[in-house]
Amino acid sequence: MRKMEIMDVSKTNYVKEYSENKTKINKEEVVEKKQIITEKEVENIVKKLNKNTDIDKRDVKFEKSQDTDKWIIKVYDPESGDLIRQIPEKEIIQIAKNIDDLILGGMVSGMDTASIIDQLMGLERQPVYKKQDEIQEIEDEKKIWGNVNSKLTSFNTAASNLSFSSTFGSKLVSSTDEDKVTATATSSASNTNYVLEDVVLAKAGQVKSEDQIDLNDGIKANIETDSNITDPNKRFTEDGSVIEGSFKINGKTISVKADDTINLVITKINGAGAGVKASFNSELGKFKIEQSTEGESKKIEIDGGDTSNFLTEVGLGEQLGETIENGENPDYLKKISEVDAFSTIESGFFTINDYTFELDKEEDTLNSIISKINSSDAGVLAFYDNDSKTVSLTAKNAGDDITLENDTSNFLTNLNLMNQIGDTDETEGKSVYEGTDATFKMNGVEFTKENNEFTINDVNIKLKSATETGEKITLGVSTDNEKALEKIEKFITKYNDLVGYLESKTGKEGALQGDSTANTSVDNLLITAAGIEYTAENIITSGTPDVGEILLNTSTGDLTLAEALEEGEEITATYDYKSGIGISEKMKDYLKPYTRYSGVLDQHTKMLDAKIDDMNDWILSMNSRLTMREDSLKRQFGAMESAMQTSQSQGEWLAGQLGSM
Structure with a gap:
């Protein structure tokens, strides 16, 4: 095992001088000599260490940490070059780095440096806080201008409504019997009464198959089986033949309980929305399921997963997982060539009211031909009644005729629509079924109209039913005062709301106090309203000057407002006698620069x-x-x-040296 001494070259070296004769030294005379080692000198020392180490040169390296700016020792494997150990360890270096990042938190000085920095930065951030407050003030101002814009738009709409002739010219028409006659009137209609009597409605031309068409009904898909269950009210628990479980018909799940009966399960089947009807004949012991709708496309799908054993017990065991599709279309849904009753019909053409239809007996059905007629511009409605087995044609508009001709397909003849009762044309191959006109007396004068809706003297009259002998119905035309009053009151309300809001925001302590745009808006509104010369009728008067309201007087001297409207008096709300320009037009002219795109408010907001x-x-x-x-x-x-x-460490070292003397 390698051993080595590690010299901490990062610390400052101190050199102490002592007396050679080991005499007693006075501590106050000790002179401290601090040797300052430069960065360059440290690097030279490290190079020498790396060069002269007793261990394999490739094993030990002295390096400077980039994170802590301190010297470290690294030991490498001489063969692989892998790092074996680092002194200090990487974790220690990271801790040292973190301590440096925390700026020691006042651990040495005893000061709360983090708090001091926060306070200093708080002072320097004051301009930012002030600027944020200014932004909030502008945002609040934008909201106010948004409200102003909304109120201006509402007022502009109310002012525009006053300029419409329909506001003061609208008419109401009353009827003494709205089940028989109703009417509306234009603004040009005179206020008067109309008395109607001897009303006979116009009737549309129509024709119906004289004889019944021999068409067969369709067949519903069905299956009937012999049931093992014979008692419709017997609980399944009595013999255990059916257990709790479920099965599916046409994808719908039917749940079965152990104590159900066959009748209860039938009720569940019929209420499951599967499009089928189940029944049980207890006398014959027959169970039956059939489609609700006839036709070959309507099928019965019986799922194979019957966990209740019910289907097997009612005789449908062999049909599990099968689809029953023995339904058949009715004749009116079959191709013309497949129906015996249509054997005389050929591919060809026929004409109804100058509109020609083409028939292909290999493709068309009675139902498809009826659809073609109803969706065309022939002006008739065709209908097949499956109960009476007849076809009828009726003109869409009362009073209109039906003309049938050019039947090369023999379709119209086969359906018994040609030469029937009501045919007024004796021409071969042509039948005309005429509509009848409406007739009535109005204020004693006889009228004939082609249909039941017509206009007389700007009054739109609709006849709904004939009158009895001697019965009279009165239509009364009058001015719609309520509509005019409603529009005037709304105009005044919107004006006062707008002015009041601007006054509150531009007044003392208001958010827009001193704002030139807002103050100009208020002044112009008041000037515009005050500039209207209100006439003696005094329908609308100026309010108190300090508020600038406009008030509505319902009394105009000897006339009420409603009476003035009734008699056609000019209303000062819409017309200024002095200038010839209505107040609504003046207000709209005033509002235009504010409400238009890139107008005053739009530019101000930008x-x-x-x-x-x-x-x-x-x-x-x-x-x-x-x-x-x-x-x-x-x-x-x-x-x-x-x-x-560093100073504290040096002091402690010096104190230790002195103490050892």
Whole structure:
């Protein structure tokens, strides 16, 4: 085993001089001589050590640690060159580094250096804190301007509504019997009454198959079996033939309990949403399941995993895992060529109201042809009634006719739609079924209309049912006062809300006090409102000057507001007699620079955002400088602690030397 002495070359050497004759030395006369070893000299010493060591030159190396700036010794294997040991160990070096990073925490000086640094940095961060407070103030101001923008937009909408003719020109129409006649009116309609009598509704042209079409119904997929269970109310627990478990039909799970009966399980099957119906004939001992809907695509899938044994007991054991698909489509869903009743129909064409349809008997079904008719522009609705086995055609609009012709496919003839009752055209190969016009008397004058909806004197009338003999229905046209009052009140409310909010924010101690944009907005609003010359009707009056409100008076001298509206009086809310420009137009002109894109508010908000961006950039730069400042303080205090530690160590060494004399 190699042995070696380790010399700590990192410490300062002290040289003491003593008297050669070993006489008593006065301690006060001892002179300390401190030999200062430079970094260059230390490196030379290390080189000599590395060169002259008694151990294999490749085994021991003296190096300087980059982490702690201290000298360390490393011992290597002479053959592999692997590091065998390091003195001090790596862990010790890391601890030393961490201690240096903690700047010794005042361990030597006794001062709480971390707290001192925090306090110093707290003082230097005051400008950052102040700038953050300024940013918050601007953010608060942005919220206020956001509220202003919202209120301006609402007020602008209310002002615009006052400029619409529909606001003051809307009409209401009342009916003494809305089940038979209803109506609406445009703003141009006169306020008057209309009396209707002898009302006969217009009827659409229509035709229906005179004779029943011999079409077969479809067949539902089904299976009937002999059941081992014969008593519909017998509990399964009595013989144990069926146990607790489950099975699936068309993917739906049916759970069975041990004390169920066959009737209870049937109820579960029918309520499972499987699209099937189960039944049991106790007299014949037959169990049956059939599809709810007829057709070849409707099937019954019986899952093979019956853990209850129920299906086996009712005779379906052999069908487990099978699909029952013996359903059949009804004739109206089959191809024309496959139906006996359609044997005289050929591929060809037919025309309804000048709209021609093509029929392919190898592809089309009755149902597909009906769909083509209903989705076309022929203006008719076709319908097949499976109960009566008839086809009917009805014009979509009351009063419209139905014309059938050019039937090269024989389709219309086969369905018994040609030359039926009501056919007014005797031309061979053509049938016309006419609609009838609506007739009525209005204020004693007889009218005939092609359909049941029409307009007379800007009044849109809809006939819904015929009147009885001698019955009269009155339609009353009047101005919609409530709508006008609602719009006026909303305009006033939005105006007062906007002005009141701006007044509160620009007044004493308000957040926008002294803000030129806000103060200008308030002043212009008040000037615009005050600039309206309100007429003698006094519908709308100025409020108290200090608040700048606009008030609504429902009384206008001898007339109420509703009466003034009824008599068509000009309303000062919408029209200024002096300038010829309505208040709504004046307000909209005022609001336009504020509410438009890149307007006053938009630019003001962008300016505030730019301020915040500049402040955040300044804070970012300042924080970077403060971080460097904090690191510098930590290094300075660390250096102080290290110097004091070195001084203390030297003092202890000197005291020990003196004590040994």
